Amino acid sequence: MPVGTLASVKGVSQDVLEELGVEILLANTYHLYLRPGIETVRQMGGLHRFMAWDRAILTDSGGFQVFSLTGLRKVSEEGVAFRSHLDGSPHFLSPEKAMEIQIGLGADIIMAFDECTEYPADAERARASMELTLRWAARCKNYFEANKYEVPWSNDALLRRPLGSGARPRLDGAEPRRHTDATQALFGIVQGGMDAELRRESAVRTIDIGFPGYAIGGLSVGEPREVTREIVLSTLEHLPADHPRYLMGVGTPEEIAQYAQSGVDMMDCVLPTRAARHGLLFTSEGKVSIKQARYAQDENALDPACECRVCQRYSRAYLRHLYASNELLAQVLNTVHNLHYYLATMRTVRAWIRGGHTSAQR
């Protein structure tokens, strides 16, 4: 799931995302809450209509970003008080608030508001954090079940809109999203730090609360990659195979292929897009740092095995020039290539799975 933080995958327009075969985007609740604000998105009929994207969207709960604001936030049983990174204004996020916001944004899949356990955390701290996440998960579900028909595109919500302010059809004739009884899917998140037994307990008790999908959170927070792998593999054993299993914040092309083959269904990571903006490009021949002088007169394609529009048209020399000259197009082309690379990797993995060439326990 490419990350479109502020309802945009940086520099890449929605038609290009469609062409790349992107089926689902991730958008960040914390950032959208600040800009443009939830009321704006709600008034516009939800994120899909706001950003003119009619494929799937997943929003995170805001929990991770808020926890990243270290000096600017304070956790209590009730929720998290924090200060906006933009202007220092005070705000408060709770399980209920995170649900209200995500319902208003209207993504297809929304995430429970959890506490992303810091790393490292001792046994007592990891347990306390995991227990808090479970109490918050129950509160999320309760609020969600009571308010899910407020989603801007549910039939209920559409019926209540004043005449004339209704869904504006896409000028190209596509129908606005209209779901008779459909609402969003709220996923639960497993925590437990780096302790396999705590993770098992978190999984079992999250499943007890009951969600249509389950995420593994609190990883890629500084732990060694082997620990990440251990925790993922052991936690997967406790997540039902017939529900989507979402590993949050991972990973490199090799990792997403490995984890997908091990049974993970969904992943998100800023790596392809952020690395692209720093000129770090993933290719079938390894990572290329396109700013290097060695590419200045290299007339070869970035990746000879890649079928993306960038590799089909532009030379490394040109890409290098764009990046070295700080041209906007560098950001755009680099991102398009890296996203293609990631999505092609996943297409390959799906082919393997269909062909039976995988160890996934299904």
Add this chain to the structure above:
Amino acid sequence: MPVGTLASVKGVSQDVLEELGVEILLANTYHLYLRPGIETVRQMGGLHRFMAWDRAILTDSGGFQVFSLTGLRKVSEEGVAFRSHLDGSPHFLSPEKAMEIQIGLGADIIMAFDECTEYPADAERARASMELTLRWAARCKNYFEANKYEVPWSNDALLRRPLGSGARPRLDGAEPRRHTDATQALFGIVQGGMDAELRRESAVRTIDIGFPGYAIGGLSVGEPREVTREIVLSTLEHLPADHPRYLMGVGTPEEIAQYAQSGVDMMDCVLPTRAARHGLLFTSEGKVSIKQARYAQDENALDPACECRVCQRYSRAYLRHLYASNELLAQVLNTVHNLHYYLATMRTVRAWIRGGHTSAQR
């Protein structure tokens, strides 16, 4: 002619430019001379191959940019000594050097190295400057005629390339540019300040030297718009109607339409692209400053009469959010719209000319 300063129209990829119907781009010699450097472009076979653009390119001579470096340059009969705005390194541009560079870049149309007369300039200064430009124009033509077969895509140059380093075909099968005897077209530039009589003399004496096309330079340098118009209209009377007539550095949508109807064939201006990056958008209903709060929940298209991809898909509210959030996509979409607007304006003018609805003296 959209301006693609550093071999890129900022943020807009070449396939999108093609889709917009762009037939010719302008690239800046001064900037390319500094980055990536002329040898790199020459080694890559010229600008077209370097930037993967097989439609037309025009390069300016570097004269205007160098003159804009006020404190950093010194003019003599020989040429202009200047310091790079990037790192202060010293360089020298002469008519011969400007020809050598532009031949190496390989644009279809190249410009004589002229002195862009400052504004205001008294009669003596305007005359001296105009005479210098004429002497430089003759030197440009001499050098060009003696060296034009050095252009990287001429048959001569291609024949001399080592085997194996030859033209890399586009991976999509399009043939590399190959012209048996074709070379570039060098245009002369009329100066003369804001004096119609000096302008007439400059035109006549430039035509005496003889070029396949003629530009009107030294305008939009701070003079009142009515003066620009007077000088353009009077100068046009002295330029042959059967050669392209290029008005440099102009203008707004209204101006390009007016000048085209008056007989100008080609124009370039940073306005559509630069204004776009500042959120200033040209529409059939007037200029829109998209950052304004009034658009924050405006679900209408930017320009209801516009058929560009941006207006067909995105709302003002989304465009406003992108710009206010400093998203890269704001730059991209704003530029695409403004370019469409300019190009659509010119398409309309061409339709008028074909239909006879114009005062152009032809």
